[in-house]
Amino acid sequence: AQTVTQSQPEMSVQEAETVTLSCTYDTSESDYYLFWYKQPPSRQMILVIRQEAYKQQNATENRFSVNFQKAAKSFSLKISDSQLGDAAMYFCAYRSAFFGYTGNQFYFGTGTSLTVIP
Amino acid sequence: KAGVTQTPRYLIKTRGQQVTLSCSPISGHRSVSWYQQTPGQGLQFLFEYFSETQRNKGNFPGRFSGRQFSNSRSEMNVSTLELGDSALYLCASSLSGQGRETQYFGPGTRLLVL
Numbered sequence: 001a002q003t004v005t006q007s008q009p010e011m012s013v014q015e016a017e018t019v020t021l022s023c024t025y026d027t028s029e030s031d032y033y034l035f036w037y038k039q040p041p042s043r044q045m046i047l048v049i050r051q052e053a054y055k056q057q058n059a060t061e062n063r064f065s066v067n068f069q070k071a072a073k074s075f076s077l078k079i080s081d082s083q084l085g086d087a088a089m090y091f092c093a094y095r096s097a098f099f100g101y102t103g104n105q106f107y108f109g110t111g112t113s114l115t116v117i118p
Numbered sequence: 119k120a121g122v123t124q125t126p127r128y129l130i131k132t133r134g135q136q137v138t139l140s141c142s143p144i145s146g147h148r149s150v151s152w153y154q155q156t157p158g159q160g161l162q163f164l165f166e167y168f169s170e171t172q173r174n175k176g177n178f179p180g181r182f183s184g185r186q187f188s189n190s191r192s193e194m195n196v197s198t199l200e201l202g203d204s205a206l207y208l209c210a211s212s213l214s215g216q217g218r219e220t221q222y223f224g225p226g227t228r229l230l231v232l
Contacts, residue, residue, distance in 0.1 A: 045223040099216040110160035
């Protein structure tokens with residue numbers, strides 16, 4: 001089974017600064033998708049950004065970008081110009097591109113709690 | 119379009135009891151997945167339903183079960199509750215449950231077992 005590891009349980013960043021959250025994964029598959037989800041305190045989890053493994057170009061969404069290193073099986077999230085609203089738990093997730101009759105589930109990391117300091 | 123809704127939002131039960139949680143997906147979404155979230159463990163996949171059929175199941179004991187109705191609404195049931203079942207239970211829906219599709223999460227049901 002695939003595993004996703006987030007080695008930073010907690011991170012903090014000064015407002016307006018840049019922070020990078022780390023994620024590594026283990027898989028023998030060549031085609032898959034990677035996601036970062038954000039769970040603000042007492043609010044619903046939402047998608048931040050996704051990356052297709054077959055794309056070499058790193059995904060970006062406004063202030064959020066990823067550094068996808070396929071060979072190293074690394075998928076880090078960079079948040080630029082951090083804002084107070086970025087404070088949340090961030091989860092890295094993996095999903096196979098192969099869709100068998102059993103479907104294809106998400107595999108989530110344990111999360112990184114990000115604090116933004118005013 | 120209304121988001122994913124879950125009821126109840128909070129629940130307190132005692133050991134040995136059973137509980138049923140409900141999830142209403144976004145209209146048009148046929149895939150519903152359930153997760154257990156606990157501190158330090160992240161999100162653990164419970165199962166996924168698609169068109170009223172359980173398509174995938176995580177590594178949880180048989181006390182955890184679920185079903186999906188023809189309108190895609192889903193329920194999960196936990197029988198003979200244990201203290202360790204205390205957690206936030208999240209459901210997520212998507213159109214077909216595959217590939218690059220976004221999963222949309224509900225607010226969760228927080229279960230406390232005493």
